Amino acid sequence: MKASNFLKENNAQHMWHPMAHPQDSLQNPPRIITGASGVRLQDVDGNEVIDAVGGLWNVNLGFSCDPVKKAIASQLDILPYYSTFRGTSNDAVIELSYELSKFFEPDGLSTAFFTSGGSDSVETALRLARQYHKVRGEPGRVKYLSLKKGYHGTHTGAASVNGNANFRAAYEPLLPGCFHTPSPYVYRNQFNETDPAKLAQLCVAAMEEEIAFQGANTIAAFIMEPILGAGGVIVPHESFVPMVRELCTRHGILFIADEVITAFGRTGAWTGSRLWGIQPDMMCTAKAITNGYFPFGAVMLSPQITDVFENDTTGAAAIGHGYTYSGHPVGAAAAIACMAETLRLDIPVNAGLRGTQLFEGLQVLKEKHEIIGDIRGGRGLMAAIELVSDRTTKAPLDKETPVRIQDAIYNNGTMVRVSGPNIIMSPPLIVTEQDVQDMLGAIDSGLSAAVVS
Numbered sequence: 001m002k003a004s005n006f007l008k009e010n011n012a013q014h015m016w017h018p019m020a021h022p023q024d025s026l027q028n029p030p031r032i033i034t035g036a037s038g039v040r041l042q043d044v045d046g047n048e049v050i051d052a053v054g055g056l057w058n059v060n061l062g063f064s065c066d067p068v069k070k071a072i073a074s075q076l077d078i079l080p081y082y083s084t085f086r087g088t089s090n091d092a093v094i095e096l097s098y099e100l101s102k103f104f105e106p107d108g109l110s111t112a113f114f115t116s117g118g119s120d121s122v123e124t125a126l127r128l129a130r131q132y133h134k135v136r137g138e139p140g141r142v143k144y145l146s147l148k149k150g151y152h153g154t155h156t157g158a159a160s161v162n163g164n165a166n167f168r169a170a171y172e173p174l175l176p177g178c179f180h181t182p183s184p185y186v187y188r189n190q191f192n193e194t195d196p197a198k199l200a201q202l203c204v205a206a207m208e209e210e211i212a213f214q215g216a217n218t219i220a221a222f223i224m225e226p227i228l229g230a231g232g233v234i235v236p237h238e239s240f241v242p243m244v245r246e247l248c249t250r251h252g253i254l255f256i257a258d259e260v261i262t263a264f265g266r267t268g269a270w271t272g273s274r275l276w277g278i279q280p281d282m283m284c285t286a287k288a289i290t291n292g293y294f295p296f297g298a299v300m301l302s303p304q305i306t307d308v309f310e311n312d313t314t315g316a317a318a319i320g321h322g323y324t325y326s327g328h329p330v331g332a333a334a335a336i337a338c339m340a341e342t343l344r345l346d347i348p349v350n351a352g353l354r355g356t357q358l359f360e361g362l363q364v365l366k367e368k369h370e371i372i373g374d375i376r377g378g379r380g381l382m383a384a385i386e387l388v389s390d391r392t393t394k395a396p397l398d399k400e401t402p403v404r405i406q407d408a409i410y411n412n413g414t415m416v417r418v419s420g421p422n423i424i425m426s427p428p429l430i431v432t433e434q435d436v437q438d439m440l441g442a443i444d445s446g447l448s449a450a451v452v453s
């Protein structure tokens with residue numbers, strides 16, 4: 001490693017950071033993380049903090065997961081790369097596809113299309129949805145529906161179904177034919193509805209109205225996260241996703257579950273779809289599939305989709321889509337080991353228990369800190385604190401205070417993520433009761449320090 005003064009001098013000088021203003025990165029240089037073990041990070045100044053971000057929703061098994069590290073190292077020795085484009089394959093990816101088909105059987109998904117990450121997975125699902133309808137003789141179904149506040153990555157297709165202007169406005173015009181309907185966000189919604197079950201019905205009714213307006217026979221697919229993550233951990237009422245699934249089925253619209261953060265246990269269930277008791281037509285996965293140690297993803301497809309493609313005799317089902325790194329053998333080896341370890345640890349159990357502890361602890365902090373407008377979570381290890389300047393009016397905060405709070409929490413021993421007005425937490429799913437207690441303590445002290453100063 002280069003000396004710390006070199007790192008500090010050159011930090012953000014020769015690279016642009018995703019999701020940051022280049023000028024801001026220059027003026028407020030990013031934290032330099034130089035090591036990690038278990039659920040803790042070490043920075044260049046020798047500080048050690050709990051990583052309540054879990055990498056970026058992906059390091060579910062922590063930073064010391066030896067089975068995944070060893071699988072990567074040994075695969076690099078045996079076969080560091082080979083493509084899966086037409087005519088070739090590799091042993092690791094065949095084994096992984098078999099394991100995934102077993103893992104996702106309860107979700108009604110049987111076949112994988114491999115990618116290099118979450119945005120790739122979303123792009124793949126969107127493209128295959130259009131092709132599916134063309135192959136089965138409804139070429140007019142080309143539009144997409146999604147939820148406002150949803151996050152689906154940053155490829156042009158993915159950004160087009162994204163429901164947050166921050167990821168869209170600078171890159172317009174985006175893909176035509178993408179339409180957004182209200183999300184079941186109880187704290188703020190256009191209906192002024194505070195009852196989650198009633199709000200779910202209103203949102204579904206709005207979606208139904210949009211389908212009627214567009215014409216169901218023009219819509220290829222609807223995409224949503226089972227719990228909206230980056231948009232601020234918006235947990236729908238339990239009736240919402242089943243109602244949406246039914247609506248899609250009734251109108252011949254494919255239901256794409258974007259489970260880039262919820263697959264593999266984060267919600268306290270093995271998948272977000274299983275949490276809500278539905279089966280999607282396609283599921284986007286990435287992130288925790290390799291514990292974040294290798295960029296990799298998979299779109300899982302239901303037999304309804306694969307039958308149409310596999311039984312085509314016209315040639316229309318030939319797939320003109322894929323990535324150089326689709327089915328990368330090192331990623332596949334990492335995923336095989338990661339899935340085995342995730343299953344061995346029965347990881348959703350701890351995610352559920354510690355998620356409840358975190359959620360209840362945050363509710364207690366809300367009693368104490370006026371700046372907290374809303375606490376969201378309660379379904380596994382994903383939670384958000386929405387900060388406001390005035391609880392009664394729900395007036396938003398200035399931009400600087402959340403960043404100051406994030407710094408103060410860090411100085412008290414925990415890394416959290418700030419996204420707009422939200423402090424977002426998605427720690428590794430192996431955190432202990434003590435880790436969660438320490439995280440809550442750091443958030444409490446950080447809020448007190450930052451709000452007073």
Ligand SMILES: Cc1ncc(COP(=O)(O)O)c(C=O)c1O
Pocket residue numbers: 057117118119120122151152153154225229230258259260261286287
């Ligand atoms: C639900 C969801 N979909 C897609 C993505 C995009 O994934 P990536 O950043 O790996 O492209 C993310 C990333 O956070 C996500 O949370």
